[in-house]
Amino acid sequence: MEFPSKLIENAVGELAKLPGIGRKTALRLTLHLLKAETEATSSLAEALAKMRFEITYCQTCHNISDTEECSICANKLRDHSMVCVVSDIRDVIAIENTGQYKGVYHVLGGVISPIEGIGPSDLHIDTLLTRIPESEIKEIILAISPTMEGDTTAFFLSRKLREFPDVHISTIARGIPMGGELEYADEITLGRSIVERTRQAK
Amino acid sequence: MEFPSKLIENAVGELAKLPGIGRKTALRLTLHLLKAETEATSSLAEALAKMRFEITYCQTCHNISDTEECSICANKLRDHSMVCVVSDIRDVIAIENTGQYKGVYHVLGGVISPIEGIGPSDLHIDTLLTRIPESEIKEIILAISPTMEGDTTAFFLSRKLREFPDVHISTIARGIPMGGELEYADEITLGRSIVERTRQAK
Known part of the structure; x- marks a missing residue:
């Protein structure tokens, strides 16, 4: 695509670097801004x-x-003995939006991914390990996406967390999503949802 | 969606104002830039x-x-007696990319749309009318999208162009697009493509 103006070309080029935005969308956005x-x-x-x-x-x-301390960590009303470990800031926002969690978080900043060259030392794992005794943490919830890399990271973390036998470690529940149809669920999820069934109150 | 930072919230809010970008996409773009x-x-x-x-x-x-004169108008090798009238800059880029047109352009800056409050005086029609005698224009091609507003604009323009009986006026060909299936074409397009059939060279 050729543009009649270098300024337009630069703007389109920069916008098209963003994920999910191609040159046609970038041009549409640029012309929108121009108008x-x-x-x-x-x-x-x-x-x-x-x-x-x-x-x-x-x-x-x-x-x-x-600020130096985020609004969640600064909130005295939250349960500081419970830490939810997530890979990304997006996950914090997603969990916060449920309104179901009253503890604090620890953002790893990614997951272990040998293909992308991300090892355990690139993640905020050390600060989690030093934080546990300092803040008298009682429970750690591993809320990491159940992908290959996520499971590797969760496995690595649970091995590291063996250092602290008094700390409970849990993972978020896996199962059929609300509104999901059983017949369309994959076998692993359906299998796990049967093995890890929850008892109903009578 | 609540954000842990006002800076993020502002960035997401500004990005989400762009057409076709919702708050979730805006957040994804913001976090991409952050990384x-x-x-x-x-x-x-x-x-x-x-x-x-x-x-x-x-x-x-x-x-x-x-610059004050665009690269197309400044190009002496182009045919300055032939003007292609388009509604938008995007159309110039689209036609230029075909490599089939060697004349110059006139960008109206929109189409007549009473609903959006755009009248003939909001478009660059006056400058087109003064340009015709000044630049000795011989042919005007109306390349305006065949929508309700586009057709209104084209009709208005062809009425105005009656002032210049020596100027040929043409519109871009309507018909079945290349690779288009006859059975899926709408009746008006198919009908016009039969009425305005082109004779094949033997």
Whole structure:
């Protein structure tokens, strides 16, 4: 695709670097910004730059934060003896949106992936291990996606957590999602949901 | 969706204002930028702001341009007696990419749309009418999308162009697209493609 203007070409090129945005979508977004008020573009550009350059991470749980301690860690009403270990900030947002969890988090910053060259030392595992005795943590919930890499990371973590015999370790429940049809569930999920069945209250 | 950081919230909010980008996609893009090098964000933000604030429009054809005269109008090798009238810059890019057109353009900047409050005076029609005698234009090709608004605009333009009886007026050919199946074509297109059949060379 050739553009009549270098400025357009640069903007399209930069937008097309974002995941899931191709050159046609990038052009559509660029022309949308061109048609809109100039303020729309300047506030977008400013918000992105400000976000990238001013963001800090919570020193305790590595969640994104505007301050040294994130709002979850700073919240005295939350249960600080229960830590939910997740791979990504997106997972924190997803779990927070359920409104079902009142403990705190620990963001690993990824999962172990030899193909992408991510080893255990690239993740925030050390700070989790030093945090356990310091903060008198009683339960660790491993809420890591059940993919190949996620399971490897969970396995690695549970081996490391053997150092702390008093800490309960649990994983989020696997099973048929709400509204899911049994016949379309994969065999492993269905099998696990039978083995790990929960007893109903009478 | 609640975010642990105001900076993230602003960035997501600004991205989600773009057409076709919802809050989930905006969050994915934001977290992608957070993971990438800081340069990725600064060059994106700069490219967008620069594009919006430094872009100019060609004074002759209203195409986007880095200079007062766009590269197409400035090209002496093109046929300046033939003007292709389009509604949008995107159409210029699309036609240019075919490599089949050697004339110049005139970008209206939209189509007549009473619902959106766009009347003939909001479009670059006056400059087209003054351009015709000045540049000794011989043919005008109306390449406007065959929608309700597009057809209204084309009708309005052809009425206005009656002022110039020496100028040939044509529209782009309508018909079955290449690779299109006859049975799936709508009746109007199929009907027109039979009425406006082209004679094959023997």
